[in-house]
Amino acid sequence: MKSFTNVNPENRQEVVSLLKKVIEEGKTASLAGGGSDLLGMIKDDLVAPDVVVNLKDLEGLQKIEPHSQGVRIGGLVTLQELSQHPLILSQYTVLAEAAGTVATPQIRNVGTVAGNICQRPWCWYFRQGFPCFKHGGDRCYSVVGQNQLHAIFGGGPSFIVHPSDTAPALMALEARFRIAGPDGERVVPASEFFVLPREEVSRENILGPDEVLVEIELPPARQNVKSTYVKIMDREAWTHAVLSVAAVLEIDQGVCRKARIVLGAVAPIPWHLPHVERMLVGQRITADLAGDAGRAAVSRAQPLAKNGYKIPLTEALVRRTLISLAG
Amino acid sequence: MVEELKTVGHSTPRIDGLQRVTGRATYSADVQLPDMLYARVLRSPHPHARILGIDVARALAAPGVKAILTHENCRLVWSSGDRVNKRYLFNNPVRFVGDAVAAVAATNRHLAEEALKLIQVEYQPLDFVLDAEEALQPGAVEIHPGGNLSPIISFRTTGPGERAPSTYVRGDLEKGFAASDFVFEDRYVSKHVNNAQMEPRVALAHWEGDKLTVWTPTQGISNCHRDIARDMNLALEKVRVVCQYMGGGFGNKNQCQDSDLMAAQLAKETGRPVKLELSRKEDFVCVHGRWATSQNYKVGVLKDGTLQAIQMRGYSAMGPYRKGSGGISGVEYFRCPNVKTEVYAAYTNTAVSANFRGPPYPQGVFGIASILDDISHELKIDPVDFYLKNVTRKYRDSIPYTSSGLLECIRQGAEWFEWKKRRHPAGSQQGPIKTGIGLAAGGFGASVGRSSAVLRLDSDGRLWLHVGVTDIGTGAKTTMALIAAEAMGIDLDKVQVISGDTDRTPYSVGESGSRTTSHTGYAIVEAAKDLKQQLAASGPPQGDEVLIAEATPSPSLEGMVRYSFAVHFVEVEVDTELGGVRVLKYVAVHDSGRIINPLTAASQVQGGVIQGLGMALHEELLYDENTGIPLNPGYYGARVMTHVDVPNVEVHFVETEDAYGPFGAKAVGEPPIVPVVGALSNAVFNAIGIRIKELPITRDKIIGALS
Numbered sequence A: 001m002k003s004f005t006n007v008n009p010e011n012r013q014e015v016v017s018l019l020k021k022v023i024e025e026g027k028t029a030s031l032a033g034g035g036s037d038l039l040g041m042i043k044d045d046l047v048a049p050d051v052v053v054n055l056k057d058l059e060g061l062q063k064i065e066p067h068s069q070g071v072r073i074g075g076l077v078t079l080q081e082l083s084q085h086p087l088i089l090s091q092y093t094v095l096a097e098a099a100g101t102v103a104t105p106q107i108r109n110v111g112t113v114a115g116n117i118c119q120r121p122w123c124w125y126f127r128q129g130f131p132c133f134k135h136g137g138d139r140c141y142s143v144v145g146q147n148q149l150h151a152i153f154g155g156g157p158s159f160i161v162h163p164s165d166t167a168p169a170l171m172a173l174e175a176r177f178r179i180a181g182p183d184g185e186r187v188v189p190a191s192e193f194f195v196l197p198r199e200e201v202s203r204e205n206i207l208g209p210d211e212v213l214v215e216i217e218l219p220p221a222r223q224n225v226k227s228t229y230v231k232i233m234d235r236e237a238w239t240h241a242v243l244s245v246a247a248v249l250e251i252d253q254g255v256c257r258k259a260r261i262v263l264g265a266v267a268p269i270p271w272h273l274p275h276v277e278r279m280l281v282g283q284r285i286t287a288d289l290a291g292d293a294g295r296a297a298v299s300r301a302q303p304l305a306k307n308g309y310k311i312p313l314t315e316a317l318v319r320r321t322l323i324s325l326a327g
Numbered sequence B: 001m002v003e004e005l006k007t008v009g010h011s012t013p014r015i016d017g018l019q020r021v022t023g024r025a026t027y028s029a030d031v032q033l034p035d036m037l038y039a040r041v042l043r044s045p046h047p048h049a050r051i052l053g054i055d056v057a058r059a060l061a062a063p064g065v066k067a068i069l070t071h072e073n074c075r076l077v078w079s080s081g082d083r084v085n086k087r088y089l090f091n092n093p094v095r096f097v098g099d100a101v102a103a104v105a106a107t108n109r110h111l112a113e114e115a116l117k118l119i120q121v122e123y124q125p126l127d128f129v130l131d132a133e134e135a136l137q138p139g140a141v142e143i144h145p146g147g148n149l150s151p152i153i154s155f156r157t158t159g160p161g162e163r164a165p166s167t168y169v170r171g172d173l174e175k176g177f178a179a180s181d182f183v184f185e186d187r188y189v190s191k192h193v194n195n196a197q198m199e200p201r202v203a204l205a206h207w208e209g210d211k212l213t214v215w216t217p218t219q220g221i222s223n224c225h226r227d228i229a230r231d232m233n234l235a236l237e238k239v240r241v242v243c244q245y246m247g248g249g250f251g252n253k254n255q256c257q258d259s260d261l262m263a264a265q266l267a268k269e270t271g272r273p274v275k276l277e278l279s280r281k282e283d284f285v286c287v288h289g290r291w292a293t294s295q296n297y298k299v300g301v302l303k304d305g306t307l308q309a310i311q312m313r314g315y316s317a318m319g320p321y322r323k324g325s326g327g328i329s330g331v332e333y334f335r336c337p338n339v340k341t342e343v344y345a346a347y348t349n350t351a352v353s354a355n356f357r358g359p360p361y362p363q364g365v366f367g368i369a370s371i372l373d374d375i376s377h378e379l380k381i382d383p384v385d386f387y388l389k390n391v392t393r394k395y396r397d398s399i400p401y402t403s404s405g406l407l408e409c410i411r412q413g414a415e416w417f418e419w420k421k422r423r424h425p426a427g428s429q430q431g432p433i434k435t436g437i438g439l440a441a442g443g444f445g446a447s448v449g450r451s452s453a454v455l456r457l458d459s460d461g462r463l464w465l466h467v468g469v470t471d472i473g474t475g476a477k478t479t480m481a482l483i484a485a486e487a488m489g490i491d492l493d494k495v496q497v498i499s500g501d502t503d504r505t506p507y508s509v510g511e512s513g514s515r516t517t518s519h520t521g522y523a524i525v526e527a528a529k530d531l532k533q534q535l536a537a538s539g540p541p542q543g544d545e546v547l548i549a550e551a552t553p554s555p556s557l558e559g560m561v562r563y564s565f566a567v568h569f570v571e572v573e574v575d576t577e578l579g580g581v582r583v584l585k586y587v588a589v590h591d592s593g594r595i596i597n598p599l600t601a602a603s604q605v606q607g608g609v610i611q612g613l614g615m616a617l618h619e620e621l622l623y624d625e626n627t628g629i630p631l632n633p634g635y636y637g638a639r640v641m642t643h644v645d646v647p648n649v650e651v652h653f654v655e656t657e658d659a660y661g662p663f664g665a666k667a668v669g670e671p672p673i674v675p676v677v678g679a680l681s682n683a684v685f686n687a688i689g690i691r692i693k694e695l696p697i698t699r700d701k702i703i704g705a706l707s
Helices: A012-024 A038-043 A079-084 A086-091 A093-100 A105-110 A113-117 A166-172 A274-280 A287-297 A310-326 B017-021 B057-061 B109-117 B173-178 B221-231 B258-270 B280-287 B361-378 B383-390 B406-417 B476-488 B516-538 B598-617 B676-688 B699-706
Strands: A005-007 A029-032 A051-054 A064-067 A070-074 A176-181 A184-189 A212-218 A225-232 A243-252 A255-264 B037-043 B049-055 B065-070 B100-106 B120-125 B166-170 B182-190 B202-208 B211-215 B239-242 B274-277 B292-301 B307-317 B338-346 B433-445 B453-458 B463-467 B495-499 B546-551 B563-575 B580-591 B649-653
Touching (some): A012 A051, A012 A176, A012 A212, A079 A113, A086 A093, A093 A225, A113 A166, A113 A212, A166 A225, A166 A255, A255 A274, A274 A287, A287 A310, A310 B699, B065 B109, B173 B292, B173 B307, B173 B338, B202 B258, B211 B221, B221 B239, B361 B383, B361 B676, B406 B433, B433 B676, B476 B495, B580 B598, B580 B676, B676 B699
Parallel strands (some): A029 A051, B463 B495, B580 B649
Antiparallel strands (some): A070 A212, A225 A243, A243 A255, B037 B100, B065 B100, B166 B338, B182 B292, B202 B211, B202 B274, B292 B307, B453 B463, B563 B580
8 A cells, every 4th residue: 555645624625725736746636535445445556646635524514404495415424324314214215225225334334425426436357456447547357357247338438337326316316416626616417427438438427636526415305206226236235236226206196297217236327217217207107117117228228248137137126116116 | 862961062152252252362463572573475466477587676675674585585385285286485487366476574564565566576477277177178278287187185195196086986887877767967066265254364473592483373273383393394392383262264274374484484584573464355365265166967866766876077176286175075965876976176277275164065065966956856756855765874875874863854854944834846936036945965074083182170179171272263162161071070160271372282183174072072081081080099189289181082983984964954035037035944953963062053053054155145256267367355245145144044953872072072063064055056946946057146147047
């Protein structure tokens, strides 16, 4: 592990100016929220920052604050807090459930929501330090390698899947992300935050090296909404999703008025299914319609040699999730 | 049922449990010495490469670096690292990703790690082979001169035998097939899985003059002691091995490890104590795991299910160094007049394969239990009846067992499990979520043999028990104390156990082969006989007097074989759309003779079942086939079972009377993992009606098989 300098800025302006200064000096910086993943990556020599910007002391980012326009969630709110918060549990269930499925209680106690959204890939080639696209290399080793867990949508040239559980939930909730940067702050829809490798292969989101995700803004809770997060794992804890479905349905008198369905772990970004949502709106969600929706969800899938099982798996999980949520 | 005793046979918490759970136990990694250096190992990134040059100049000049070992300046042989070839501490060529290239000692861990990056190694990559059958094809790269078929080795003789498959034959196979009504053939594949014990490898070496002390987690201080003395060319009295508490091993910590020798050599060169620590990743890749196998079976039966002939040809991937037997066992649990098994142990450029709890069995039982289950399904015979008809009555149909509760385990277990109530024809349930049941049987040698114990009785009635055990998590310290208390007729709290230190304890066989209770426990019984005679002759000790008794019995079995048996029953739920397998009910029934401590014995069974379920459902050291690099070494990647994965495991003991061992106790440690994978495979088959023939039984395989 390379030696690094640790700094503890107290407010977000300080973070941004610190990042600016580090870059100007030709050095590299990494942001640490809970640090649960970052420190492991540093120890494994997967990243070697000169400066670790420890965000723990930042003011005002540790709270979940309801207000008239929705709910403001500080980036440093832990996954544990998010999964247990009464308002999130009752009105934004999909998010509480997603946060509650992450890793282990120990990691949820320190891991932050912003850190979970910005988590680097868990592709085994990336984590074993192969010189792949994500490490600045010239190939994705999974293409002709062990690609059981890799992307069936949106892949190429890298076929990683996005590892976050909270990200699909937040996209399904139409959350907005507040980003602090050198030119002040900007707010972008969650759906515009993540980038495909064909646009930008070395990173998973729009954050520049001098920017930081500071807050998540949830829209006001709506009536008649039911939501859920269903995660398929290869063991019961401490592993990333093989597939997940974040679904938010607004159902009034048996008819679906609005639907948001986002898949996790099938694409390099949380994978939104607008064409499936359009099939549901204005309809009663019957078993037949849910079956059609499941089939439509995977109609454009492009499997690699060893991940074809994700197609029937996704089809079944979308169908079952819709039936259980509508029922 | 065995006769009730006063102390033995009653559930007793571990005598060192409080120390362990409160953090007061001193594990090897906890030992700190003044001026201690830390060591780290540089490892090969290539599966097979010749080292053309190593430049350590920059690393040696780095701050805090005190010594560096490479193949150029250290020619020590690690004799227990390979039973056939000369395996040096640092080899050239390197033969697997993780093979040691250099070791650095520095004033702290961080500096040692940084120094590794400054070592310049020029590699010439060579062709490599990861699979045992491919390794034996003509034209495959030779990992050792003479080819990749590793010689026959035996634990009873020294030195390698001929380069041939390890073969067992009885009867006449062709006659057996000719006499059969049906002949079935199939092929099964198991993967390399790691022992994954909680405590990684660590070694602290310290020289005082010409005497070397090594603190290391080992399953056998006596064999570790002997190995270190031999490899370091020291007299036995110049070496001391200490292991006061152990954090598990499961076969991974037999003998001495290369890290013990590296630490000793670095300590010798620097004149300071050296602690060498392995990371979890190194522990997964660079020590050893269970060998991957492929197994081809041909089985002949009569219409009524009576076995006529069993043929098995198997291949085991041993990694590039021959540490383990490579055996594939399980056929021995069935009576059958005509049998031939052949196992080809092959060198491969993968992580080394050697002992892991019940070394040749779980993978072998997966194969034989799967094909026999398919046969009973085809013949429409209830698997319980099939087992009652065909399981072993005599070892290899010829040698009597000292005791066997195998049939009772099957009969009783079927009742406890409610087998008949739960049973349905394979694949007969409607709907996407199906249940299924399966059973498998197994056993493990409960050998008797040489070990030692020393007893000292003082005038306060304290009994000091000196035994060379380390207690790898089995509860051996407690078991030894219970046996001593029972044998002497005293209370358990009068027994003080002195263990895990070759300067303070006599020879012990080592906590491998499920031998500690039978071997060392029996030595305690024999020493107690002597002590009781002394007491009878001269009365209790007075004042400063101490009565001392020592025993080193070498019991043997004439014309008999001693075995423990296990029969496991499992019910699973398979979600055929999502590909998930969930264990609904698990009943493990064991004949381990008399149970010394039901509490820790039940824990042993549960632990073995958990490990077996991990092997059946999750675990595999997965390689990138293009580079030979393992992709998932560690608890996260290998998906080792977590607490929430663990089902309720019901444990039952059928206590048979056995004339050998301490109070008739047989083996407990290894039998529990033996039948698990086979039972699970059969339950999944019963649920979905399709056999998954390659481990682990994962989502992609289940969905793939059904779609």
